[in-house]
Amino acid sequence: MPLQEMKTYKGRQEVPDDFDEFWDKQIQKVNENLPYKIVKRNFGLKNVWCFDLFFEGTNNGIVHAKCVFPAYCKKAPVVFRFHGYMGQALDWADLLQYEPMGVGLVAMDVRGQQGQSVDGEAFYGNTVLGHIVRGAVDGPEHLFYKDVFLDAYSLIEIVSDFEMVDEDKLYTWGDSQGGALALVSAALNPRIKKCATQYPFLSDFKRILELGPTTLPYEELFRYFKFYDPFHKTEAKLLNTLSYIDVKNFAHRIKCPVLMFTGLEDKTCFPSTQFAIYNRILSKKDHILLPEYDHEPMFYYVSSAVSNWLLGTKFPLEPPDTSSKTFKDEFRR
Structure with missing residues (x-):
């Protein structure tokens, strides 16, 4: 899709009429006094609290998150960091990046993937590959990602x-699946004051079907039809069900500022599906486009830019100009 067209593109399907009602009811079902357990970690670090957090998720799930907090702050800001598809929370060493700034970092393991979170639900239908269609044959109430959200x-x-x-x-801050969770968290929980997202996953499923099975994370959509419904008799029903976890449909609920990064060569989460989210966001927003980047780690600028934007810090985003006469004169001096 040409860039000019993407700048106004909002996706192939509209938001279901009862979308907000559905999610408001799901939130109401969450226990207000969720039981949780904290397990302290001792890495020999001064002035740093590291601990595992476990709590009961919906449908018999057990959710785990790694938490790092500066011990010298009475009230610390917190960045909720979400990981990519099929992965797990960052390593403890990588979670220390915000502590020197007096900021806490909390990284959740998505249930049923590589971390310590446990998925306790039973599903009918396809559970061979991936989580998008898991539970979809039974309707929105039974979707795997409903519980993850x-x-x-x-x-x-x-x-x-x-x-x-x-x-x-x-x-909130995340990339790919984590980018989707950062956005959905901001949409469902008004406590979130800023959201940064990088090439978010789980958007515009009908558009994905049009583009074809060219990307592994979305392959399960095509496997569903190939092995379960080869004549696509249930396509309309399936897409309607998936619309309740389609991230673009959450965009209108986001009230806080949003910063999005998109690689225009992305062949995993296609740029048009990301624009479908961005163009529906009604709050203050900014979209940084990187023309040469695919669905891959983006250069150092992104991490620094996110820190600057989320926390209001002033890290230099550009290296010093070592070719300038001023730099050379100061160096010789």
Whole structure:
């Protein structure tokens, strides 16, 4: 799709009429006093609290998150960091990046993937490859990602009540699946004050079907039809069900500022599906486009830009100009 067309593109399907009602009811079902357990980690680090957080998710799930907080702050801002598809939370060493700035970092393991979170639900239908269609044959109430989205909502609720947390400075950040969770968290939980997202997953499923099975994370959509419904008799029903976890349909619920990064060569989460989200966001927003990048780690600028934007810090985004006469004169001096 040409870039000019993408700038106004909002996706192939509209939001279901009862979308907000559906999600408001799901949130109401979440236990207000969620039981949780904290397991302290001792890495020999001074002035740093590291601990595992476990809590009960919906449908018999057990959700795990790694938490790193500066021990010297009475009230610390918190960044909720979400990981990519089929992965797990960052390593503990990688979670220390915000602590020197007096900021806490909380990284959730998505249930049923590579981390310590446990998926306790039973599903009918295809469970061979992937999570998008898991539970879809039974309708929106039974979707796997419905529970994952509620896990993220619950995590924010629990952490925001911690004594050392500044509940007025809660932020989300993630890439791919994590980018989707960062956006959905901001849409479902108004406690989130800023959201940064990089090439978000789980958007515009009908558009994905049009583009064809060219990307592994979305391949399960095509496997569903190939092995379960080769004549596409249930396509309309399936797409309607999936519309309740389609991230573009959450965009209108987001009230906080959003920063999005998109690689225009992305062949995993196609740029048009990302624009379908961005163009529906009604709050303050900014879209940074990187023409040469695919669905891959983006250069150092992104990490620094996100820190600057989320936290209001002033890290230099550009290296010094070593070719300038001023630099050379100062160096020789």
